[in-house]
Amino acid sequence: MTSRPRGQRWSAQEIAEALRRRIQEGEFAASGQLPSTRQLVAEYNTSAETLRQAVMKLKSWGVVTSQQGKGVFIRVIDPIEWPIHAFERGSRRDDPARGVDDWKASIEELGRVPSQDTPVVTVERAPDDIATWLELEPGTFAVARRRLRRVDGVPFQLADSWFPMEIAMNSPLMEERDVTMAGGILKNIGHPQVRRRHMQRAWLPTDQETQRLELDPDATNPVIRYVIVGFGASGTPVRCMVTIAPGDRNILIYDDYEE
Missing domain, CATH: 3.40.1410.10 (Chorismate lyase-like)
Structure with missing residues (x-):
């Protein structure tokens, strides 16, 4: 993850782009899903609402999908x-x-x-x-x-x-x-x-x-x-x-x- 000066928060767009890069690099391939909201909020020094907006961007890009109560999963597409x-x-x-x-x-x-x-x-x-x-x-x-x-x-x-x-x-x-x-x-x-x-x-x-x-x-x-x-x-x-x-x-x- 790209480092940030202490106290400087990530925007939803920046978080979404960073997560997309990590997905493309295969970082979450083993689990097939993103870390929990709590983990990502702490990792990106952000709020739950900003993280939710970032995940919505990932979903709009077709990168992830979510299941209620189960988490956010990486989309596997075999065209x-x-x-x-x-x-x-x-x-x-x-x-x-x-x-x-x-x-x-x-x-x-x-x-x-x-x-x-x-x-x-x-x-x-x-x-x-x-x-x-x-x-x-x-x-x-x-x-x-x-x-x-x-x-x-x-x-x-x-x-x-x-x-x-x-x-x-x-x-x-x-x-x-x-x-x-x-x-x-x-x-x-x-x-x-x-x-x-x-x-x-x-x-x-x-x-x-x-x-x-x-x-x-x-x-x-x-x-x-x-x-x-x-x-x-x-x-x-x-x-x-x-x-x-x-x-x-x-x-x-x-x-x-x-x-």
């Missing part, structure tokens, strides 16, 4: 490297016999364990951005298929797929269960995707996204909104998939090749 360039492209890796779709297969290739909560299917008016991407009139009803994707049991991505009504109705897309088909559901129901448009944007998560992804509500780490619009042979959109991925849990990989 995935998701190869976007290979997702649902060419020879897909769907395995209907094991119930492993292309996404799960990509996670297995990383040596991790993928799972997915039971999909929730709704018919509702498409939000304005979804209607635009699907080239629907404002207020048009569409089918939403919402999934929470986990890696090693931890929520890693929200994946909401939207479909025009005429494509999804009376098809396996309406079933609230994992449906795995070789080549993907759309291909099997006669609407294969032949072209895709990719869009990304980062922002702070909404309260609902924070809850579903089990994020620390005090953290200010952004999430990535990754949108894929799939087009059919006629050139019209057949699906819009919106993936919400916490930025500290997901690394999106694009390999580019010269033609």
Whole structure:
């Protein structure tokens, strides 16, 4: 710890920065958590309130998380490297016999364990951005298929797929269960995707996204909104998939090749 002249107190910002350096240097790796409030108050010659503010800064940076009555713990993050360039492209890796779709297969290739909560299917008016991407009139009803994707049991991505009504109705897309088909559901129901448009944007998560992804509500780490619009042979959109991925849990990989 950096020394201070006798009587000169540390600010919350200075304490937070000092603790972050110590965490990055692995000082607390053995215990996995910060020393007690009493210890840190004495060590930094500060007040409990100033230390609380410092810990809040660490939480906002995504460095620590707290458990009521148990202490402040170092966040251990093991992100995935998701190869976007290979997702649902060419020879897909769907395995209907094991119930492993292309996404799960990509996670297995990383040596991790993928799972997915039971999909929730709704018919509702498409939000304005979804209607635009699907080239629907404002207020048009569409089918939403919402999934929470986990890696090693931890929520890693929200994946909401939207479909025009005429494509999804009376098809396996309406079933609230994992449906795995070789080549993907759309291909099997006669609407294969032949072209895709990719869009990304980062922002702070909404309260609902924070809850579903089990994020620390005090953290200010952004999430990535990754949108894929799939087009059919006629050139019209057949699906819009919106993936919400916490930025500290997901690394999106694009390999580019010269033609």
